[in-house]
Every structure is written in structure tokens, then in C-alpha cells.
Amino acid sequence: MMGPIMYLDLDGQGPRYAQLIRALKGAILDRRYAAGTRLPPSRALARELDVSRNTVLAAYEQLQVEGFLLGRVGSGSFVANVGPGGPRKLPANALVAPLSSFARRALANTDGRHIPGHQHQDLRYNLQYGVPLANPLLASAWRREVTRAAEHVQLDYPDAQGLERLRVQVCDYLARRRGVPAEPEDVLIVNGTQQAFSLAARVLLEAGDVVALEEPHYRGARQVLVAHGAHPRGCRVDGDGLVPSALPRSARLAVVTPSHQFPTGALLPLARRMELLAWAARERSWLIEDDYDGEFRYGGRPLAALKSLDRDGRVIYIGSFSKALFPALRLGYMVLPPALREAFVAAKWLEDRGSNTLEQAALAHFMAGGGFERHLRRAAVALRARRAAMLAGLARHARDALDVVDSNAGMHLTAWLAQANHGQCEQLVAHARTRGLGLYAIAPYCLKPPTQPGLVLGYAGLPPADIEAAMRLLGRCLRETGLVA
Numbered sequence: 001m002m003g004p005i006m007y008l009d010l011d012g013q014g015p016r017y018a019q020l021i022r023a024l025k026g027a028i029l030d031r032r033y034a035a036g037t038r039l040p041p042s043r044a045l046a047r048e049l050d051v052s053r054n055t056v057l058a059a060y061e062q063l064q065v066e067g068f069l070l071g072r073v074g075s076g077s078f079v080a081n082v083g084p085g086g087p088r089k090l091p092a093n094a095l096v097a098p099l100s101s102f103a104r105r106a107l108a109n110t111d112g113r114h115i116p117g118h119q120h121q122d123l124r125y126n127l128q129y130g131v132p133l134a135n136p137l138l139a140s141a142w143r144r145e146v147t148r149a150a151e152h153v154q155l156d157y158p159d160a161q162g163l164e165r166l167r168v169q170v171c172d173y174l175a176r177r178r179g180v181p182a183e184p185e186d187v188l189i190v191n192g193t194q195q196a197f198s199l200a201a202r203v204l205l206e207a208g209d210v211v212a213l214e215e216p217h218y219r220g221a222r223q224v225l226v227a228h229g230a231h232p233r234g235c236r237v238d239g240d241g242l243v244p245s246a247l248p249r250s251a252r253l254a255v256v257t258p259s260h261q262f263p264t265g266a267l268l269p270l271a272r273r274m275e276l277l278a279w280a281a282r283e284r285s286w287l288i289e290d291d292y293d294g295e296f297r298y299g300g301r302p303l304a305a306l307k308s309l310d311r312d313g314r315v316i317y318i319g320s321f322s323k324a325l326f327p328a329l330r331l332g333y334m335v336l337p338p339a340l341r342e343a344f345v346a347a348k349w350l351e352d353r354g355s356n357t358l359e360q361a362a363l364a365h366f367m368a369g370g371g372f373e374r375h376l377r378r379a380a381v382a383l384r385a386r387r388a389a390m391l392a393g394l395a396r397h398a399r400d401a402l403d404v405v406d407s408n409a410g411m412h413l414t415a416w417l418a419q420a421n422h423g424q425c426e427q428l429v430a431h432a433r434t435r436g437l438g439l440y441a442i443a444p445y446c447l448k449p450p451t452q453p454g455l456v457l458g459y460a461g462l463p464p465a466d467i468e469a470a471m472r473l474l475g476r477c478l479r480e481t482g483l484v485a
């Protein structure tokens with residue numbers, strides 16, 4: 001028996017026959033058309049929906065191919081038995097099966113903040129660390145490099161380890177600028193620092209392994225490691241950086257920032273570096289050296305990277321082009337001990353088959369032609385001016401409330417609130433946001449709240465005049481929240 005012509009809601013997306021297919025599928029899956037029901041003749045349904053008969057015929061034919069309809073010569077089209085079920089109205093985010101333990105840990109660690117900074121686009125002055133330095137010259141140069149690369153790049157799958165030309169340029173740069181001796185076979189090109197941490201967790205850790213983190217530390221590393229099941233342990237940081245004697249003996253690996261401790265800015269002295277390497281060799285543990293902004297220093301000659309001192313093959317060095325160039329360029333690199341090369345390349349191949357060849361080729365040519373280091377020199381000049389503007393503004397408008405740590409490097413400053421508790425710090429951050437000023441507390445970068453609240457103040461994203469205005473607004477917010485007279 002033929003079922004009545006039923007109202008079908010066409011969603012307006014794409015060809016009419018595709019809309020009709022979706023509408024009929026929905027009606028069948030919701031059991032509005034029961035198994036065995038004869039559908040209306042194609043002419044009748046076409047008149048009802050004001051579509052051509054060919055549109056209905058095409059939809060019926062496709063649904064027969066997919067098993068939703070059965071066609072009987074001379075009798076019409078009938079709804080097939082598609083299995084048990086019934087009408088359901090589930091929320092879009094309703095779970096139909098449990099999430100994996102990895103997914104649960106990932107959700108717990110991101111806390112909904114998947115795109116840092118983007119949720120604060122309405123801020124007039126955003127002092128978030130990681131907001132990029134805008135450089136129109138770089139944008140123009142990069143467009144030229146990408147256009148050139150597009151004319152020459154091979155269209156096959158990339159080398160999972162990374163384009164050899166780029167790995168050669170990375171080795172040359174590290175040898176000259178960071179004192180790191182490396183061969184192209186030691187280098188793995190990755191999709192930014194976050195993938196480097198993810199690969200390290202996959203290759204080196206089992207669920208439940210202890211990892212040592214500086215306290216405070218880069219939150220992105222902690223989030224990745226915890227999502228993979230690691231148990232983080234905080235290690236004390238003082239004015240000279242990580243205190244090696246605080247490292248737990250049980251740690252499978254430690255994540256360190258010896259050249260510019262994040263976020264305090266401390267520089268780890270040579271004696272502590274040697275002690276750190278001795279700990280790794282003694283405990284048969286790994287060290288991940290995150291050299292996140294080693295390109296930018298404004299006074300004094302930096303110590304060579306920890307990797308340059310490694311004689312036991314315990315240090316995995318991570319560098320990123322996202323901070324040096326721009327965050328949208330998801331390219332970074334790892335310098336691996338020989339014993340780990342094969343495992344890391346295998347893990348990278350399984351994860352994504354290799355990073356974007358076009359961008360790798362563009363970057364390799366940019367570096368070979370000197371464009372990368374010319375950009376670094378220009379960026380250092382601009383950042384030095386912005387840093388000076390922030391230091392001057394803090395001294396002028398907030399010196400009675402903030403103790404500023406001047407690290408002579410990087411793209412941010414750390415400032416401790418001298419006469420406040422953590423609750424008052426949170427009130428300051430919230431109040432500043434209502435005024436259009438983006439402030440960021442140091443507490444989220446710690447496993448446990450520090451004894452003194454503080455702020456991480458990024459200066460890369462604002463020109464000096466705006467930084468001066470932001471510091472003036474910060475002073476006003478400090479007075480309005482009662483943190484300074």
C-alpha cells in the first residue's frame with residue numbers, strides 16, 4: 001500500500017536531487033516511512049515538491065544503490081528494512097559511545113581554549129604572549145617565496161623527515177647561531193612545537209610515566225604530555241632558572257628552557273647545565289630543550305644551546321619558525337639523538353605522512369637567500385623598541401604595584417604583583433578586560449599557584465605607541481582595583 005505524500009523539508013543546500021536524498025534518508029531513519037512502505041510515484045512527488053520528475057528519479061535511484069529503497073518493476077519503490085531504531089532527537093554534541101581516555105584527558109587539559117588569543121579579538125590592547133609581530137615586508141617576501149615554490153615543488157608525497165633542502169638550512173643556521181652541531185639526518189621537520197611534544201610523548205612515554213616540568217613552565221607542553229597519560233611533576237625555578245637538584249629521580253623525561261626560561265626569563269648558567277646533563281645520563285632519562293625564542297636577545301652574548309654540550313645523546317632539541325616568522329606557519333624542527341631518529345620519523349610518518357612540501361620549499365629558499373636572517377635582524381630592532389616602551393611604561397605607571405623581571409630576551413616580560421593575592425590578580429585581569437586591555441596571569445603556567453601572583457606581558461603584537469597607551473591603562477586598572485594608591 002502506498003504511503004501518503006509526506007512533507008519533506010529540503011534544506012536548500014546544493015542540487016535539488018541531493019536535498020531530496022537527504023530528506024528521504026532522514027524520514028526513513030526516523031521511521032516516518034516504515035519498512036515496506038511504498039513511496040509516492042515520481043510524478044506525484046515531483047508535483048508535491050515542485051521539482052522535476054528527473055530530480056525525483058535520480059534521488060530514488062541513488063537511495064536504491066545505497067540500500068534505503070527497494071525497486072520492484074511495475075510496482076514502484078519501497079522502503080527497505082534498514083535495521084532497528086526509531087525516532088531520535090539527540091543534541092548535536094550527544095555521545096553515542098564513550099570517549100577514549102586520551103580524548104577525556106585532552107578535553108580536561110584544553111578547558112575549551114583551543115585557539116588562544118582569538119577569543120579576545122575585541123580587546124583594544126592585547127598583551128598575550130604569542131601574538132605575532134606584524135611585519136608587512138615579511139608578508140610580501142613570503143608571498144613571493146610561496147609563488148616561486150609553487151612553480152617548482154614536486155607533487156608527490158613529501159619525505160616524512162622533511163625536505164632535505166630545509167634540513168640542510170636548519171643545520172647551517174643552528175651551527176652559526178645556536179652552537180648546535182647537527183647533520184641533516186639528525187633533523188625532523190614537524191608541524192610546530194606542539195607536534196614535536198606530541199611525537200616525543202608517543203615515542204618516549206607510557207601512560208603513567210613521570211615527566212619533570214619547570215615551575216612555572218610552558219602550558220602547551222604540559223597539556224600535550226598529560227593528554228598522552230604522563231604525570232607531570234613541577235621542579236623549582238629561581239633567578240638562575242631550573243634547580244637541577246629538584247628533579248625527581250623517577251622522571252622519564254624533563255622539559256627545559258635553559259636559554260630563556262619560560263616565562264620568568266632566567267638564563268641557566270653553565271654549571272647547572274652540566275648538572276642537568278649529568279642527571280639525564282645517570283637516570284637514563286631524556287631532556288627536551290625547548291629553544292622557543294632563542295633568536296631574540298637584546299644584550300650580552302647568549303650561551304650556546306644545551307644540545308651543544310650533550311655527549312651522551314640525551315637531549316632532544318626543539319625549535320620553531322612560528323615565533324620567529326608567524327604563527328600561521330606551522331613548521332618547526334627537532335634535532336634528535338641518533339638512537340631516536342628512526343622511531344621519531346616512523347611516528348611522524350604514521351601521524352601525517354610529512355609536513356607541507358610547498359611551505360617547506362618556500363622556507364628553504366627564504367633561508368638560503370638570507371631572507372630569514374634579514375627578517376630576524378629587523379624583528380629584533382622592532383622588538384627591542386617595543387620592549388623598551390613596555391619597560392618605560394611600567395616604570396611610569398605601575399612601578400609601585402609590579403616587580404618587573406627584565407630578561408634581555410624574547411617577546412614578553414614577567415611582572416610580579418608586589419601587594420596582592422591571587423584573587424586580587426584575577427580581579428585585575430577581569431577588570432582590565434572590561435576596559436579593553438588583555439592581561440594574563442602567570443598561575444595557569446604552574447601546576448600549583450605560585451607564592452606570589454604575577455602577569456605575563458607580551459609586547460610583540462603592539463607598536464610602541466600602543467604599548468605606552470596600554471601601560472597607562474594598566475596603571476588606571478591597578479588604581480581602580482585598589483592595588484595601588
